[in-house]
Amino acid sequence: MKYILSLSILLITVNFAMGQRDLRVAERYYDEYAYQEAIQAYERYLENSNKEPELDVLQKLGDANLYLSNIPQALNWYRKVYEMQGSNISDQYYLKYIQALRGNRDYEEAEKHTKKYIERKHDETLVKRYVAQKKLIDSISDDNSLYTIKNLEAINTPNSDFGPAFYGDKVVYASSKDSVVGNMYSWNKQPFLSLYAAIQNGDTGDLAEPKPFLPEIASKYHDATLSFTKNLDTVYYTTNIRHKKNKLLKTKEGTSNFHIIRGILAEGKLIKTESLPFNSTEYSTGHPSIRQDGKYLFFVSDMPGGYGETDIYVTQVFPDGSVNTPKNLGSKINTEGREMFPFVKGDTLYFSSDGHYGVGGLDIFSAIDKGDFNYENPKNLGRPVNSNRDDFSFIIDSTEQYGYFASNRLEGKGDDDIYSFRKEKPACDQFITGTVTDSLTKKPIAEVKVTAFNKYEEQVADTVTxxxxxxxxxxxxxxxxxxxxxxxxxxxxxxxxTTEDENKATIEGIDFVLTNYDDLIKKEDDKEMISVNPIYFDFDSAEITPKAITELDKVVFVMREFPKVKIKIESHTDARGSDKYNLQLSQRRAESTQAYIISKGIDATRIESAKGYGETQLKNHCSNGVKCTDEEHELNRRSDFIIIEK
Known part of the structure; x- marks a missing residue:
């Protein structure tokens, strides 16, 4: 019995020792970014352990699988972290749990926990941001997206290909398809990243004939994510921090960090390099993006004092090349998660994030700078650019019509693939508004139809007042x-x-004035006539005077505005003068008024007749031999424009 007890104690001791050895091995692999080996060692440790798994082990198992894009496995371990901690789970790991749910397309469960996460933050800003970003994503589908995408199979490999950058008529990108000296990266068992330049087809967006770029940059380790100034005389790129002997420089925790190098180019060759002053061996800097005016450099870092795992910063670049202290872009852009791969086009910042509301993994967002790096709330680009996996390193050309990005979505060719995209111009509409009033009463007129015609005289819209x-x-x-x-x-x-280029803006004050037909006519003896003042002619003349033109233009106006109106013209004189003379004079004047109206573009067929009646149709008693005042005679001198059809 004593022997059996001793043997049991010995077996427990041996198992414990083996378990501790597996744990130490797992920790070492994890610190060296050998995540696949770390996963295997951690799982052996848990199999041999008789106690509840430590929180740290569960977290690292989740992280290791996440870094290898093993989303279902990462979700399994993050779920165990949540079950162990419940409401005490840290913001960092709660976000990772939510992202893993999204990456696994468990969207309903992800929504539930997203709301729980926001509620416990007690921040109305987060609520508003969540509502706006969710509403935007829900409104974007593959059918109504501005983007069409294409996998660039000609250059993508089974390994990682990402980080495109425009370089004249070429695109430079990072790839682990080859290894300069045969080194393998322990993280993903692929060669270290090197830079390649491919010829760009401007019509199709395809990339072809990739060749090593700037071989003088090439190291035994990672060289990636670069950005060029507008005149292509300066390049900023990311590389591992190394000793002078080209060996990795590690922190006391064993981490090998990245830093940003600035290189001076001449005739396509690198002639000088320097490390930027804000670089440090204690943290990483990378993913540089120089604004096209060359005055500001955006980059990513996990330096102390940030909001999350990695944040986006900006630093001013002065004419002599010096830079000032980097500025964190703040909580509008940066979250508790990862913000990475900035790209600046005009006043728009594009970047990837897993902290903002998205489809899953890293999603690509855009945010407009309102001035002094004060950004509007970021907007998710939606599907098909974004997927339930990581989507990142987005760039767009100067016309904002095409560009490139990378993704590790499952339907890709390899690990990370480069995609091209075409972007349609976003819909832009403006509102035109005004009032329609009556020319006589000045009162508004209801139910007036307002119709818009384009330059081709095609009706494009209409409404009523x-x-x-x-x-x-x-x-x-x-x-x-x-x-x-x-x-x-x-x-x-x-x-x-003319509308402007500002969506949903309003152009006010486009007003109209209409005149009622009834205000333009008069009725006498059951006749409907165009209302004009007496038309005056010079003595013994039928020529149209300036005063006559004013009145005749009223007739022209009515006939233009009411195209169905037809008239007949009747001209009358007073009784002074001989009957024959007055008859002839009135006929000449009737014909003269007819000719004027036709000269203004009125179809002659719309004037049935132009007849002079002389003094045969007096309106009062002032006939031959009757003494009358000038005012009484004036009443008989008239031209009538009688409406016969309307």
Missing amino acids: NTNGVYQLELPCEQTYRLVASKPNYTQDEEEV
């Missing part, structure tokens, strides 16, 4: 339109308007 005479049209941006306001029994009015 409300009871207050107000209308509103929505029209595409950056176009010129002819707007016509019309209503039965009213004249028409039109205006030309």
Whole structure:
């Protein structure tokens, strides 16, 4: 019995020792980024352990699988972390758990925990950001996305290919397809990253004939993620920190960090390099992106004092090449998670994040700088650019019509693949608004139809005024339109308007004035006539005077505004003078007014007749031999424009 007890104690001791050895091995592999070996060692340790697994072991098993893109396995371990800690789980690991749920397309469960995470932060800003970002993603589908994407199979390999950068008519990118000296990266069992330049097809976006880029940069370790100034005379790139003997320089914890190198280029060759002053052996800096004016450099770092695992920073670059203290872009951009791969185009910052609300893994976002690096809330680019896996290293050309990004989505060719994309111009519409009023009463007119015509005279939109005479049209941006306001029994009015390039902006004050048909006519003896003042001619003349033109233009106006109106012209004189003379004079004047109206573009067929009646149709008693005042005679001198059809 004593022998059996001693043997049991010995076996327990041996198992414990073996378990501790597996744990030490696992820790060493993990610190050396040999995540596959670390996973195996941690799992052996748990199999041989008789006690509850330590939190640190569960976390590292989740992280190691996450870093290798083993999302289902990472989710399994993060779920155990959550089950062990519950509401006490750290923000960092709660976000990783949520991201793993999204990466595994367990979206309903992810939503539940996202809301729990936000609730425990007690931050209304996070609530508003979540609502806005979720609403945007929900509104974007593959069918209504601005982007169409294509896997660049000609250059992608089974290994990692990512980090594209424009370089003249070429694109430079990082790839682990080859190893300069045969070294293998323990993280993913692939060769270390090297830089390649591929010829760019501007029409299709395809990349071809990749060749090693700047061989003088090449090291035995990682060389990746670079950015060029506009004139291509300076390059910023990321590489491992090394000793002078080209060996990795590690921190006391055994970590090999990255730093940013600035290189001066001449005729496509690197002639000088320098490490930027904010680099440190104690933390990493990388993913540089120089703004096109060359004045600001954006980059990523895990330096102390940030918001999360990695944050995006900006530093000013002065004409002499010196830089100032980097500035964190703040909580609008950076989260408790990872913000990486910045790219700046104009006032828009593109970057990848797993801390903002997304589809899963790293998603690509855009944020507009309102000034002094004060950004609007980031917007997710949505599918198909983003997937449930990591999507990153987004770049877009100067026309904002095409570009490239990388993704490790499952349907890719290899580990990380480069994709090209085409981007349609986003929809842009503006509102045109105004009021329609009556020319006589100045009151608003309801139910007026306002129609917009494009430059091809095609109708593109219409609406009607409300009871207050107000209308509103929505029209595409950056176009010129002819707007016509019309209503039965009213004249028409039109205006030309040009929309601008600001979505949902409003152009106000495009007003119209209409005249009622009834205000343009008069009725006498059951006759409907165009209302004009007396038309005066010089003595013994039928020539049109300036005063006559003013009145005749009223007739032209009515006939233009109401194209169905037809008239007959009747001209009359007073009784002074001989009957024959007055008859002839009135006929000449009737014909003269007819000729004027036709000269203004009115179809002659719309004037049935032009007849002079002389003094045969007096309106009062002032006939031959009757003494009358000038005012009484004036009443008989008239031209009538009688409406015979409308």
